Amino acid sequence: MPQNLEPLENLIDQFGRFPGVGRKGATRMAYEVMAMPNEQAMQLAKAIEHAKTDLHRCRVCQDYTSGEICKICASPKRDRSTICVVESPRDIQSIERTHEYNGLYHVLHGLISPMDGVGAEQLCIKELLARLDDTVKEVIMATSPTVEGEATAMYLAKLIKPLGIKTTRLAYGLPVGASLEYADEVTLYRAMQGRGEM
Ligand SMILES: [Zn+2]
Incomplete structure (x- = not known):
């Protein structure tokens, strides 16, 4: 050129x-x-x-926001005993559209992927662990049902279970190998309904 x-x-x-x-x-x-x-x-x-x-990351959940804390984290109407862990802010939009979930979120900003050189320390995991006080009763692993999504969920469950907090995983309904963002509302709704303990 x-x-x-x-x-x-x-x-x-x-x-x-x-x-x-x-x-x-x-x-x-x-x-x-x-x-x-x-x-x-x-x-x-x-x-x-x-x-x-x-826009920058919410100090609590790491979703994008214009304020210091995002709308969901600041809302008194949200159930503070449940945290839904997702790979990216896009996934929050998908889950919110189901109107099925009323808890809080946590964005990892990636998945553990040794193939791509992404380790646990590059994700927002320490920010998640810092949130796990007595008010949190359940952490839902809503990472995609891919190899990386499963590995990340397993890794987090191992860290969180010893704290005495229930860890659950989105179950049936989601096509294996597909990304959460492409799931339709009904599929995602069923997956949320049928989540199982890890
Ligand atoms: Zn937030």
Whole structure:
């Protein structure tokens, strides 16, 4: 690519950083941005800037929030005896849509994956353990039913069980090997209903 097209090359590189986006996809996205009216492209850039500067992790559950503590953690209506552990903030949205769960959440921001070099110390596990006082009676492992999701749930159950807190796992209904975020509401509802003790 000629030197005067370096900004375009840089844009392709940036889009290529998204998981699941290959060189081809990144190139298409970069050219789409170039084809946008200036104002629209600037709105996109500003939206990224605003989301990254105005939002940060909730001090308690690690979900994204604009305040110090997120709405769910701050709500007096939520059941404080149950914490549902999820891989990412997206999973909270999925579970909230079922209207079946009224407890609190905890976001790990990843799963243990030795293949990808992700160890337990890179996840928000110590933040979870710090929350486990006398008010917590149950921790639900709502990680995806994948190899990494299962391994993470097992690892956490081993840490939490000795504290005398019940650890449960989302059970039937979820397709094995699929990611939680793609589960429909009914499937997720049944899985939540049929969760079993680990
Ligand atoms: Zn929170």
